[in-house]
Amino acid sequence: MDPKHLRFMDLAGQISQEKMRAGEGGPFGAIIVRDDKIIGQGWNQVTSQCDPSAHAEIVAIRNACSALGAFSLERANIYTSCEPCPMCLAAIWWARLESVYYANTRQDAARIGFDDAEIYREVGRNLADRQIPMIRCESRVAALAFQDWTKKEDKIPY
Amino acid sequence: MDPKHLRFMDLAGQISQEKMRAGEGGPFGAIIVRDDKIIGQGWNQVTSQCDPSAHAEIVAIRNACSALGAFSLERANIYTSCEPCPMCLAAIWWARLESVYYANTRQDAARIGFDDAEIYREVGRNLADRQIPMIRCESRVAALAFQDWTKKEDKIPY
Numbered sequence: 001m002d003p004k005h006l007r008f009m010d011l012a013g014q015i016s017q018e019k020m021r022a023g024e025g026g027p028f029g030a031i032i033v034r035d036d037k038i039i040g041q042g043w044n045q046v047t048s049q050c051d052p053s054a055h056a057e058i059v060a061i062r063n064a065c066s067a068l069g070a071f072s073l074e075r076a077n078i079y080t081s082c083e084p085c086p087m088c089l090a091a092i093w094w095a096r097l098e099s100v101y102y103a104n105t106r107q108d109a110a111r112i113g114f115d116d117a118e119i120y121r122e123v124g125r126n127l128a129d130r131q132i133p134m135i136r137c138e139s140r141v142a143a144l145a146f147q148d149w150t151k152k153e154d155k156i157p158y
Numbered sequence: 159m160d161p162k163h164l165r166f167m168d169l170a171g172q173i174s175q176e177k178m179r180a181g182e183g184g185p186f187g188a189i190i191v192r193d194d195k196i197i198g199q200g201w202n203q204v205t206s207q208c209d210p211s212a213h214a215e216i217v218a219i220r221n222a223c224s225a226l227g228a229f230s231l232e233r234a235n236i237y238t239s240c241e242p243c244p245m246c247l248a249a250i251w252w253a254r255l256e257s258v259y260y261a262n263t264r265q266d267a268a269r270i271g272f273d274d275a276e277i278y279r280e281v282g283r284n285l286a287d288r289q290i291p292m293i294r295c296e297s298r299v300a301a302l303a304f305q306d307w308t309k310k311e312d313k314i315p316y
Contacts, residue, residue, distance in 0.1 A: 001293075001295065005293075005295050006295060006297065009295045009297040009300065010297050010298075010299050010300075012297070012300065013297040013298075013299035013300030013301075013302075013303055014299055016300060016303040017299060017302065017303035017306060020303060020306065020307060020310070021306065021310075023312070023314075025314075025316075026307065026316070027303040027304055027306065027307040029300075029303075046229050046252075046316050047229055047314040047316055050223045050224060050226075050227055050228055050229045051219075051220050051223055051224070051229065052219060052223065052229050052230065052231075052249065052252040052253040052254075052316070053211065053216050053219060053220060053249045053252070053253075058211050061209075061210060061211060062209050062211060065208045065209055065210065066208060066209070068208075069208055070208055071204050071205055071208045071209065071210050072210065073210075079295070081297065081300040081303065082300070082304075083285075083292070085248060085252075086244055086245075086247075086248040086281045087244075087245050087248030087249050087251075087252065089244075089280065089281055089290075090243060090244040090245030090248065090274075090277050090280075090281065091210065091211045091245050092290060093245075093276075093277050093280060093290065094204075094210040094211070094243075094245065094277075095210040095211075096210075097290065098290070098291075099290065099291045099292075099293060100290055100291065100292050100293065101293045101294075101295045102292065102293070102294060102295065103294075103295055103296055103297040103300035103301070104300050104301060104304055105294075108301070108304055109304075112304050112307050112308050113307075113315060116248075118251075119248050119251050119252075120281065120282075122247065122248075122251060123244045123247055123248065123278065123281045123282070124278075124281070124282045127241075132247075132250060132251065132255065132256070132257065132258055133256075133257045133258065134241070134257075134258050134260065135159075135163075135257060135258065135259045135260070136259075136260060136261075136263075137159065137163050137164060137167045137237070137259045137260065137261055138261055139164065139167040139168050139170070139171040139239065139261040140168075140171075141168050141171035141172055141175060142167065142168075142170065142171030142174060142187075142239040142240070142261035142262050143171075143261070143262060143266070144171075144175065145171055145174040145175035145178060145185040145187075145239065146185055146240075146262055146266060146267075146270050148175060148178065148179065148185065149178060149184065149185040149270050149271075150270050152178070152179075154181070156183075156205040157271060158183075158184070158204050158205055158210070
């Protein structure tokens with residue numbers, strides 16, 4: 001492996017350590033790199049920002065997108081100090097990142113109190129079998145909004 | 159079903175329609191309700207905010223948490239105009255929401271250009287089989303940050 005990958009990863013690790021020590025949240029850091037340049041970084045801010053979605057990877061994606069003025073990160077890689085949870089993995093997909101480099105594993109995370117095994121299972125369950133009840137409630141206005149989208153002429157697909 | 163659920167859902171649908179028409183993003187809206195009171199709302203802002211994580215559900219969770227000054231939404235429900243994608247489902251899990259009410263289905267969403275079937279498959283794959291390559295890159299500093307967390311005396315678990 002090209003040593004540059006470890007340099008980027010060590011930086012993600014340093015961010016995770018510094019921000020955790022500063023009380024920002026859990027020990028997770030991430031950076032986003034395109035053409036060997038860092039275009040965004042993030043760290044866990046769940047408790048300090050009161051935002052359960054503020055995982056390192058999502059914060060890094062937001063920051064990189066904001067810096068670029070784009071909602072897509074094609075040709076960029078993410079270096080994350082820990083394997084992403086299902087939320088972050090799906091965010092990485094939506095952001096169209098190319099590759100994920102990770103250091104600590106989900107098993108390492110589970111050992112220090114961050115276990116996402118049940119979330120992996122939940123995502124794979126049929127709706128009727130979910131732990132969080134999924135209740136269908138049809139709405140004519142919600143259906144109409146979908147129809148409107150198909151007719152909208154100036155829409156920006158993503 | 160108690161008619162209040164349809165009232166909340168129609169409101170989520172109205173938000174989805176209004177904000178989509180205003181050019182904020184895709185036709186998705188969500189509200190969060192606790193004790194029959196709306197404590198947060200959100201709509202898709204992916205393209206307008208340059209944020210691929212700004213789905214309606216995540217924006218609603220952030221807004222509700224910010225309003226409450228809490229990183230957990232226990233005893234609250236989310237009403238979303240469309241079945242959540244895997245990113246939002248995992249965010250709902252992390253936020254500890256109680257139930258999910260949804261109107262349009264993932265099949266409805268796929269028909270208007272928002273297909274998340276491949277993301278469900280991706281989350282379920284072994285790391286070696288992922289479409290987005292997952293590359294292990296061990297880092298001593300990332301591992302140390304995990305050890306530091308276990309020793310941190312003033313940590314806030316979540």
